[in-house]
Amino acid sequence: MAITNPDNEKKRAAQEALKYVNTGMVLGLGTGSTAKHMIRGLGAMVSQGLQVKGVPSSERTANLAKELGIPLTTLELAPQLDLTIDGADEFDPKLRLIKGGGGALLREKILAHNSKMNIIITDSSKAVRQLGKFKLPLEIIPFALQSILVELQEMELRPVLRRSSKGIFTTDENNYILDISVYEWDNLNELNRQLIAIPGIVETGLFLETTDLLIMGKGNSVVELQK
């Protein structure tokens, strides 16, 4: 039986995804430990002459890309991306995702929405039958914190305000994150609609339609999944 090493699986998935990158592309660059492998690989390709531009989904990703010499641009200058490669916290058999473990879900969803193709890269631990063991992150505006907490508690979603070692966790957009329990919910499209309708919830970590291709590292190989 193959020994499962999540980091090795992440790296393999990232390397496989980079095969879809062509010169001249504008790329959405994801956030997280799996995306980091992809960005390092991309940096090596750029140093060998590949010409691409990246739009980063977080300040962390922007800093890493700059260190590696990957040219960056903005959504303002390049509103339509050719390809976005990003990680996920969970995916189900329909390739629906929970994202936002790293707190970058808002910019990640904007990039996914504006990308002609979205490739998700994961290790094998991210595959689930049903989404929701991983708490669903919501990005919210600080002004609305208390009212949103009350409403989500009434919906029995058990919201928890995300904290870091420095206090309340704040996103790159200076918002807060609430992590909620959605495992019991069958209809995630309906839940997503209800959540987005609450004033002050900016975005959810449910990525229900955007995945074109999912590449999962499994042992020493990769599995490619499409809808």
Ligand code: 5RP
């Ligand atoms: C960040 C994300 C990441 O893609 C997700 O948390 C997966 O991270 P990792 O690759 O470290 O497992 O959504 O907001």
